[in-house]
Amino acid sequence: MTLGAKAxxxxxxxxxxxxxxxxxxxxxxxSFKAELxxxxxxxxxxxxxxxTIIKTLxxxxxxxxxxxxxxxxxxxxxxxxxxxIGYVPQISxxxxxxxxxxxxxxxxGRRPRFGALFRLPEEDVRIVNESIELVxxxxxxxxxxxxxxxxxxxxxLIARAxxxxxxxYLLDEPFESIDAQSESIIMDLLVREKKRGKLVIxxxxxxxxxxxxxxVIYVNRRILAVGKPEEVLPRLNPSMAGGSSG
Amino acid sequence: xxxxxxxxLLLLLLLALAVPTAYAGTVPLEDSGDKPYILVTLxxxxxxxxxxxxxxxxxxxxxSPGIAVITYELTPRDSARIEEASIFIYVGYGSEExxxxxxxxxxxxxxxxxxxxxxxxxxxxxxxxxxxxxxPLRTANSLDYLVDILSRVDPEGRQYYESRAxxxxxxxxxxDEWIKEKVSLIPEDQRLLVTVRDTMRYYxxxxxxxxxxxxxxxxxxxEPTAGSVTRLLDAMIEKGVRxxxxxxxxxxxxxxxxxxxxxxxxxxxxxxxxYIESLAPQLGVSSYxxxxxxxxMTLVENLARGRENGQASAGESVYKGSLFILEPFRYDxxxxxxxxxxxxxxxxxxxxxxxxxxGWAIFGDALAHGALAGLVVAYFIGASFYFGALAxxxxxxxSVSAVERRTRLRADVVIAVTFVTMLxxxxxxxxxxxGATISIEDVLFADVTAVSPEMMARTVGLSLxxxxxxIAIGRHLLVYVVDPVIAAAMGVRTGILHYSxxxxxxxxxVTAFFAIGYVPAIAAMMVPPATAFIIxxxxxxxxxxSVGIAVVSAIAGVYASYYLDVNAGASAILVSAGMFAVAVAxxxxxxxx
Ligand SMILES: Nc1ncnc2c1ncn2[C@@H]1O[C@H](COP(=O)(O)OP(=O)(O)OP(=O)(O)O)[C@@H](O)[C@H]1O
Ligand SMILES: [Mg+2]
Numbered sequence: 001m002t003l004g005a006k007a008x009x010x011x012x013x014x015x016x017x018x019x020x021x022x023x024x025x026x027x028x029x030x031s032f033k034a035e036l037x038x039x040x041x042x043x044x045x046x047x048x049x050x051x052t053i054i055k056t057l058x059x060x061x062x063x064x065x066x067x068x069x070x071x072x073x074x075x076x077x078x079x080x081x082x083x084x085i086g087y088v089p090q091i092s093x094x095x096x097x098x099x100x101x102x103x104x105x106x107x108x109g110r111r112p113r114f115g116a117l118f119r120l121p122e123e124d125v126r127i128v129n130e131s132i133e134l135v136x137x138x139x140x141x142x143x144x145x146x147x148x149x150x151x152x153x154x155x156x157l158i159a160r161a162x163x164x165x166x167x168x169y170l171l172d173e174p175f176e177s178i179d180a181q182s183e184s185i186i187m188d189l190l191v192r193e194k195k196r197g198k199l200v201i202x203x204x205x206x207x208x209x210x211x212x213x214x215x216v217i218y219v220n221r222r223i224l225a226v227g228k229p230e231e232v233l234p235r236l237n238p239s240m241a242g243g244s245s246g
Numbered sequence: 247x248x249x250x251x252x253x254x255l256l257l258l259l260l261l262a263l264a265v266p267t268a269y270a271g272t273v274p275l276e277d278s279g280d281k282p283y284i285l286v287t288l289x290x291x292x293x294x295x296x297x298x299x300x301x302x303x304x305x306x307x308x309x310s311p312g313i314a315v316i317t318y319e320l321t322p323r324d325s326a327r328i329e330e331a332s333i334f335i336y337v338g339y340g341s342e343e344x345x346x347x348x349x350x351x352x353x354x355x356x357x358x359x360x361x362x363x364x365x366x367x368x369x370x371x372x373x374x375x376x377x378x379x380x381x382p383l384r385t386a387n388s389l390d391y392l393v394d395i396l397s398r399v400d401p402e403g404r405q406y407y408e409s410r411a412x413x414x415x416x417x418x419x420x421x422d423e424w425i426k427e428k429v430s431l432i433p434e435d436q437r438l439l440v441t442v443r444d445t446m447r448y449y450x451x452x453x454x455x456x457x458x459x460x461x462x463x464x465x466x467x468x469e470p471t472a473g474s475v476t477r478l479l480d481a482m483i484e485k486g487v488r489x490x491x492x493x494x495x496x497x498x499x500x501x502x503x504x505x506x507x508x509x510x511x512x513x514x515x516x517x518x519x520x521y522i523e524s525l526a527p528q529l530g531v532s533s534y535x536x537x538x539x540x541x542x543m544t545l546v547e548n549l550a551r552g553r554e555n556g557q558a559s560a561g562e563s564v565y566k567g568s569l570f571i572l573e574p575f576r577y578d579x580x581x582x583x584x585x586x587x588x589x590x591x592x593x594x595x596x597x598x599x600x601x602x603x604x605g606w607a608i609f610g611d612a613l614a615h616g617a618l619a620g621l622v623v624a625y626f627i628g629a630s631f632y633f634g635a636l637a638x639x640x641x642x643x644x645s646v647s648a649v650e651r652r653t654r655l656r657a658d659v660v661i662a663v664t665f666v667t668m669l670x671x672x673x674x675x676x677x678x679x680x681g682a683t684i685s686i687e688d689v690l691f692a693d694v695t696a697v698s699p700e701m702m703a704r705t706v707g708l709s710l711x712x713x714x715x716x717i718a719i720g721r722h723l724l725v726y727v728v729d730p731v732i733a734a735a736m737g738v739r740t741g742i743l744h745y746s747x748x749x750x751x752x753x754x755x756v757t758a759f760f761a762i763g764y765v766p767a768i769a770a771m772m773v774p775p776a777t778a779f780i781i782x783x784x785x786x787x788x789x790x791x792s793v794g795i796a797v798v799s800a801i802a803g804v805y806a807s808y809y810l811d812v813n814a815g816a817s818a819i820l821v822s823a824g825m826f827a828v829a830v831a832x833x834x835x836x837x838x839x
Contacts, residue, residue, distance in 0.1 A: 058734075058735045059734075060731065060734055060735060079737040079738075079739060080737060081737070082734075082735060082736060082737035083736060083737040085735065087732065087735040087736070089729075089731060089732060089735070093729075093731060094729060094732075095603075095605070095728060095729050097603075097605070098603045098727070098728045098785075099603070099778075099779055099782045099783060099784060099785055099787070099788035100728060100784065100785060101783055101784055104784055104785060105728075108724075108725050108728065108732070108736075109736075111721065111722075111725050111736065111738070114721040116717075117717075117720075117786050118720070118721055118724065118785055118786055142783070144783050164736070
């Protein structure tokens with residue numbers, strides 16, 4: 001299943017994560033590798049541990065056991081490697097009560113380039129505008145976050161990850177509240193990024209356009225299956241097989 | 247105000263204790279001793295009354311000599327004395343009246359005498375000007391009434407009391423002659439009195455002094471205002487006052503600082519002390535007579551010298567005919583106060599706007615209450631108020647984030663718990679803070695009129711440092727407050743930012759706390775950012791508007807304080823709150839369109 005020559009961008013080896021001492025582990029003995037230029041679907045039921053894996057890769061959650069390497073470094077100790085990850089959180093986790101426009105939210109992805117009073121150089125402004133255009137929100141750029149719909153926020157978060165120009169995308173249920181048309185636009189963007197040699201990891205319960213996905217990792221506390229989508233999905237969860245959910 | 251709260255709590259507690267004992271008390275206590283036991287609120291009055299009572303009765307003052315009534319706090323032991331006394335005598339003004347009210351409730355009105363009830367109709371004293379004893383002749387006129395009161399408890403003693411009162415009257419007349427003689431050494435045009443409170447009026451009337459002014463008129467009230475203080479300063483300059491006098495009772499208060507501050511501006515010397523209600527045995531003032539003599543000698547020593555020349559008065563020329571806009575600012579103290587208020591409110595608004603995005607709007611409350619508790623602790627252990635408050639503020643900030651991390655409770659819940667805990671610590675400690683002439687309450691009522699040059703330098707310096715640091719880390723801080731998780735995921739050092747924001751909040755609130763007062767400091771952190779939040783779309787706009795609202799409010803507050811005679815910090819907050827209301831109203835309208 002590997003693409004041979006390329007070095008693994010993400011490695012998890014026998015990783016166990018527990019949120020508190022006396023609760024069962026959220027994930028247990030999870031091992032996998034993913035390489036640049038790959039698109040991986042992280043599938044599994046609610047509470048299966050998809051978000052936990054993503055947060056562990058980001059270094060936001062420390063494993064109790066096991067080893068995590070992102071681009072050869074430990075993300076929980078190395079702030080710099082996190083800058084190479086474009087993270088798209090579940091929108092339910094976003095604080096929309098901030099005096100921020102959609103444009104401002106997207107521009108946060110260029111934070112290292114902020115000047116005084118949050119001013120961005122012209123080149124960066126152009127990149128922000130382009131990304132907003134790519135996710136089809138140009139006409140909403142100057143709306144406040146609290147005035148946007150859930151789907152618009154989700155698309156804005158993807159634009160924010162794009163402007164970061166990361167090596168790795170970690171998307172936590174990015175299509176949750178997005179309509180079919182926008183979903184295919186975003187999928188095309190992610191495929192473009194993959195073809196540019198980026199690693200794209202998407203956590204989702206269901207997905208329609210699975211053609212672009214190279215591998216599916218099915219997780220329910222432990223990894224239960226790994227393989228091509230057409231091999232893995234019908235076996236585990238018929239509803240996740242592309243055509244049938246319509 | 248906290249003292250009042252503490253009084254009220256104690257009152258409730260002691261009432262609860264008193265009710266059962268009142269019903270259980272079968273033996274009337276006044277019959278149990280052989281001598282009547284007369285309890286008087288003020289030491290100076292106790293001394294006068296004991297002059298009449300002589301051997302026949304024991305006279306004690308409730309407030310010990312050396313303690314100002316305003317800082318006195320009831321102890322359970324003193325409540326027992328009130329309960330035991332044959333009669334309880336109080337004058338009936340300001341905070342002294344509170345003691346009388348308390349005695350009434352604990353004694354169920356048995357043998358509680360309010361002197362003003364008899365002295366006011368007799369024209370000897372009034373509620374606005376109760377200090378009748380500072381005129382020996384008024385004291386002499388009060389003796390018959392005092393004899394009546396004592397005879398009520400001890401009818402057989404009347405003749406004894408009357409003869410002692412007659413002797414006392416003689417001594418009072420001699421005292422009057424003595425004072426007249428001494429005062430004659432002061433040139434008539436130099437008999438000018440400036441004091442902290444309006445305490446010396448009867449003395450002044452009697453011995454030909456002019457009361458030029460005071461910081462606060464009515465007994466029992468606290469707040470000087472920019473208007474009243476400026477008018478006093480005008481009068482001092484106009485009359486050529488050279489010396490201002492501080493009452494012993496005001497030794498540790500902010501009011502005293504106000505008088506010192508403006509006196510300096512007018513080139514006027516301040517002198518300690520004039521004794522009013524209390525005696526100070528440690529300073530050689532252990533009787534009424536010694537009090538009157540000490541006051542007189544203080545006046546003579548400081549006023550009897552001729553007018554020194556070459557004393558240019560500040561601001562004299564600006565005074566007449568200045569513009570409405572500029573009029574409040576003709577003295578340096580107003581400029582200092584205004585700059586301090588603006589700096590403290592601007593820094594609070596800027597730091598507060600980050601706190602509001604982070605969802606920590608209520609944090610200012612918890613921090614201020616923590617700082618108050620720290621201040622009280624510092625007072626008890628004799629440490630610096632400023633560092634006590636700052637240390638406690640930081641402690642609150644750190645414990646809130648520690649608890650939040652451990653329990654995964656929402657920040658507002660943890661903050662609310664901390665906030666009431668700290669408030670309770672303060673109330674508990676404040677209720678034990680009696681027994682000194684320094685009053686913690688005064689620290690809480692900072693006002694623009696009381697800003698010393700050092701206070702201004704410190705507040706403006708710290709505020710500018712806070713603003714500069716906040717702007718320097720602003721672009722990182724913004725990412726953090728908008729969404730800590732996304733920020734962490736982007737490699738932002740959220741730990742450092744988290745603690746930086748906490749430290750900034752603590753430092754800001756403590757800085758403002760001492761400069762503009764307790765409640766305004768809390769409000770300055772919340773109200774301008776909340777208002778700006780409604781009317782802003784973008785971060786820079788939000789912060790600029792927040793600071794702008796704070797600055798406009800501060801300036802408006804100073805004008806209100808000057809022209810309407812209200813507290814400047816409080817009016818600044820009211821202006822902000824007004825803007826908030828307007829923002830809410832217009833925002834709604836925009837939505838429904
Ligand atoms: N912050 C947390 N504290 C304690 N337990 C947690 C926390 N986050 C997740 N868990 C637990 O860890 C397990 C895995 O949760 P996780 O969020 O990783 O699942 P998921 O696959 O992302 O689910 P979903 O599809 O609902 O998003 C669940 O049992 C959950 O209860
Ligand atoms: Mg999840």
